[in-house]
Amino acid sequence: MDLKDRIAVITGATGGLGSTLTRELAAHGLHLALLGNNAAKLEMLAKSLSLPESRLFTHNVNLLDLPETKSTAEAILAKFGQIDILLHVVGGWTGGKTLFDAPAEDLAFMLNQHVWTSFHVIQAFVPHMVKNHWGRVIMITSPSGVRPSAKSGLYAAGKAGQEALMLTLSQELKNTGVTANLLQARTIDVKREKVSAPSPDNSAWTTPEEMSAAILFLLSDEAAAINGAKLPMFGSYS
Template sequence: MADKTVLITGATGNLGRAVAESFLKEGARLALVGSRKESLERAYGGLAAEHLGLAADLGDALAAAGAVAEAERVFGRIDAVCAIAGAFEMGGAVHEAPPELAERMMKANVATMVNVVRAAVPGMIARKSGKIVTIGSTAALKGTAGMGAYTASKSTVMRLTESMAAELRGSGINVNCVLPSTIDTPENRAGMPKADFSKWVKPVELAAVIAFLCSDGASAMHGALVPVVGLV
């Protein structure tokens, strides 16, 4: 990944930081997108000047386009997009959940991804080269009680990934999706203190798969939904 530019959304989260670290080791230039400047500075304040921090509400199409345009202005191009920004909420039964829950899940998990790729893909098409990795979920392979809004949003990400892969494969662009199970994060440990953490997938393990999907080694992969589940 030396001399390549990778744009990472959700860069201040557990997975975003692990993905950034993976690409730093490979010599990539990073455009790191988070929701707030302060959180970007806390996570990446020591990074060298060749990398770029961008604060933007990716649920807003204009803000997402602005972040992508700034990354392209600074680096000249975006070679890979890791669309990691997202959120999870339980919601009770579908008939009881407030409509705002579905709206939040679709904005956090779908709109943030679509707004970024909408802005980044034209440049990739012009260069006939690009990698896009999205984040689905093994939980979204079927409907699950109490998780309707979340699984619907992640299922939408997976179907859009497949659609984009079919649309863009002739343009030299690879679009693939990783499907993690429970990720071993401090927040998940706090929320499920009795679980066996050793079986959960580690952020660094998931980051390694994402990095591979952005590499030349994955050039024959289009529309793959790749389970990354640890020992679950």
């Protein structure tokens, strides 16, 4: 099947990376199920795409709620008949405090955003791909997940948990036709400062366009053998 006939679910579609990714996939002709947390932002994004109704589904959903996430998957199936691609680009960051000072609710927030939403989308969407013997699951992580710096422990714990889920998933998907891969970014350069104001500080940042290009490759049939990868997209930063 041509990529343009595929059905892609994008969570966090209105976010910094999600909105660029949505536009790139729309330009490549895919059918899009855009999920967000804010109906007004989602409507604005949908309008800006000028896609025919037959290629677009939008839905406001709290991915911390598993039944809601599963019923969203059913609604997408009712609209498009299948789900081929899951791009989970929901995020959030909190940090700047040592483990002695960080409030417990900040840890809960990071585990919610990175671990629980990932667990829920895997449970809600991936079984439908396995049933069709083709699928792509992609999430975004950070080098902090394996090498945390001081005062970033809560975010690092979230990303480490998300990575563990994805790497486990890649093992469980062997020989199913579905792959699960991660892209690793340090900072997503939403304002394109790497281009407009280059500096040693932002040289290892990654633009949403660079991330979208790597994702488009991972979606292709030529990438069918790539499973369980963690693509480092932060240049020579160490």
